[in-house]
Amino acid sequence: MRPGRLTLASLLLAFAASIAAQTGTCAEMEQFLRTARVGAQRNIPRGVTLPKRATLENGGLQHDAAIQTVDVTKQSFQTHRGTELNFRDYWGYNVAGYELAKLLDLNMVAPYVARSIGGTAASFSWWIDDAMLEGERVQKNLQPPDPEAWNRQMYAVRVFNQLIYNTDDNLSNFLITKGWQIWMIDFSRAFRIPKTLLNAKNLTQCDRKLLGRLRTLDRPALEQKLVKPRYLNRPELDGLLARRDKIVEFFDREIAAKGEAAVLYDLPRSGQPCGVGL
Numbered sequence: 228m229r230p231g232r233l234t235l236a237s238l239l240l241a242f243a244a245s246i247a248a249q250t251g252t253c254a255e256m257e258q259f260l261r262t263a264r265v266g267a268q269r270n271i272p273r274g275v276t277l278p279k280r281a282t283l284e285n286g287g288l289q290h291d292a293a294i295q296t297v298d299v300t301k302q303s304f305q306t307h308r309g310t311e312l313n314f315r316d317y318w319g320y321n322v323a324g325y326e327l328a329k330l331l332d333l334n335m336v337a338p339y340v341a342r343s344i345g346g347t348a349a350s351f352s353w354w355i356d357d358a359m360l361e362g363e364r365v366q367k368n369l370q371p372p373d374p375e376a377w378n379r380q381m382y383a384v385r386v387f388n389q390l391i392y393n394t395d396d397n398l399s400n401f402l403i404t405k406g407w408q409i410w411m412i413d414f415s416r417a418f419r420i421p422k423t424l425l426n427a428k429n430l431t432q433c434d435r436k437l438l439g440r441l442r443t444l445d446r447p448a449l450e451q452k453l454v455k456p457r458y459l460n461r462p463e464l465d466g467l468l469a470r471r472d473k474i475v476e477f478f479d480r481e482i483a484a485k486g487e488a489a490v491l492y493d494l495p496r497s498g499q500p501c502g503v504g505l
């Protein structure tokens with residue numbers, strides 16, 4: 228957050244105190260996104276869903292948010308992958324992606340909350356400052372300073388995208404901070420019904436803790452966090468759980484064939500407190 232009436236020093240002390248008390252930085256950001264006053268909105272010059280960027284203010288604290296209101300359903304829709312039946316582009320999938328990442332203890336999705344704007348339901352997401360799109364990195368041919376650490380983040384991204392059946396997994400849908408942390412954004416075309424994996428060849432390796440959390444995902448918790456708030460319906464949840472099973476089965480086979488050391492690794496951002504790095 229940028230300082231308003233409060234000084235930067237007082238903000239830092241407040242955040243340090245809250246972290247020390249283990250209140251959870253994501254919980255604070257969620258509360259801010261839900262309750263802060265929405266200032267002037269402006270267009271974000273990317274994305275076909277016409278997202279907006281707005282500066283939010285609450286008690287002298289300011290931070291920007293990305294706002295997405297898209298909710299489009301079509302019997303068929305032509306995409307770069309071909310014709311998709313029962314197409315939906317929906318802001319609620321953004322919140323579902325964030326809530327699922329929290330259930331997996333995967334600190335790679337910035338906070339998303341549900342909130343209305345001008346009487347229209349929307350997702351509000353924490354704006355990630357000083358970050359570049361993956362497309363920009365590729366265009367500029369910038370290489371990460373630690374290729375192994377980068378690859379391990381990417382492996383986790385690919386597991387997550389297979390889990391949620393992300394049909395819009397592209398170079399503009401994750402951001403890279405100056406510390407070379409990857410943050411996944413925009414899940415509005417994910418969470419499809421198919422019980423098969425979208426692209427199983429994208430599965431290579433998996434973080435040890437992430438695989439453990441995938442094993443323990445259960446329907447009651449997912450119903451509570453994803454279905455009851457109406458981010459997902461039950462057929463979409465059925466698809467999610469079926470894909471979870473296929474991902475776990477895939478890595479179990481890989482471990483049996485190649486050994487655990489060749490398949491599993493430890494990613495610092497898996498099991499990390501939510502919001503660290505933002």
